[in-house]
Amino acid sequence: MNSMRATAVVAGVLFVVTEVAAIAGLALYRPVLNDVNYIVGAGTDGRVLAGGLCELILVVAVIGTATTLYPVLERHGKSLALGYLCGRLLEGAVIAVGIVSVLSVVTLRQNLAGIENPTLITVGKSLVAIHDWTFLLGPNFILGANSLLLAALMYRSRLVPRPIAVLGLIGGPLICASATAVLFGRYDQLSPWGSIAALPIFAWEVSLAVYLIVKGFEQSADDIVSVERQPETSLVRAQYSNR
Template sequence: MSRRKIAVVVGFFILLAYIVLAYMFTDSKLIVVPSEVVAGLAVIGIAVLMYPFLRSSGEGLAFGYISLKFVEGFLMIVAGLFFLSSGVLFDMRNPIYVWHAFIFIFSAFAFYVLLYRSRIIPRWISVWGVVACVSLLIGSVLELFFSYQLLKLFYILIMANEVFLAGWLIVRGFNLEKV
């Protein structure tokens, strides 16, 4: 697959990963379970496709990134499948998503640091991503102790960044001089 096609697929997968938010709009198992499984696979797919581009910018960090993304995707799939059950397994979805949030934050932080180092996208997008990760970490820690809906505002920065990054990759692709 060409570098251009990989950029488009990664951008599409980033958007597809947001299908996991379907649970916010419905309790339908026919929608939630497949959406969480697809989102988990998309997260893993992003990491697999990006790893070759990121490895030269920090092999250890890139390995940590791909490892965390596999765990994140697996947790999303498991949480989706637990939606089919009742009782204890169903109740485990929330703790799984607490873990998922922190794994996402640390893997996203590694991703944006690697993107910054690699220069395959404009650095300002990477800096925005790092700032968004720090914001999300603060919001997630606060959410462990407080349950204010206003804490959801901490999510906006990373969501905007990821949607923008997806659009950038689909429209502009990678900076091929740096690849």
């Protein structure tokens, strides 16, 4: 397996990890997100901590996709590739803030067990609210912008079939539009409309991941370098022939 094929496989696997970790983390977080009295109740801390671990894996995978793809993408648009790299770093940082807020609820529940203080419940609600906002900003607004950048690079470079890239070109703006609607209270993020708006971006990431794992890049960076060096090679040959 050459280096470009390996890069494609690693990137594809990381995209799969982001999907699995994000879904698992949200499912495991449900007790603390849905129960306003969690911080003063019995709690299911092990489940919530497992959710935090899943989200930490998500952060690593999110950043990993960008750092893995950057050497390939920069050959097709350095500014866009750098924007994608920085955007994924920002996305990971926002998700990390959400992790800290949820795990802080667990810490307070453990340290202040048995104390039924209305103020404590308010603090718990505040920490969950922070997570909810990071969930809207990271996996929606920033994810949408990042997907649009990556899809544009993939479409222009033809590193993957254009129909796959089109999913990202559609899904990125759509998830941002949906997040805007959630921001202004048109509907809840975890609602039928929110789920429908997220389908194209989900299809984009899954199809991209599967293609990279199974097929790799349509045109490897090695081929591009070879093409770029052809004029230089031809010039050297001409100089030798003139001698």
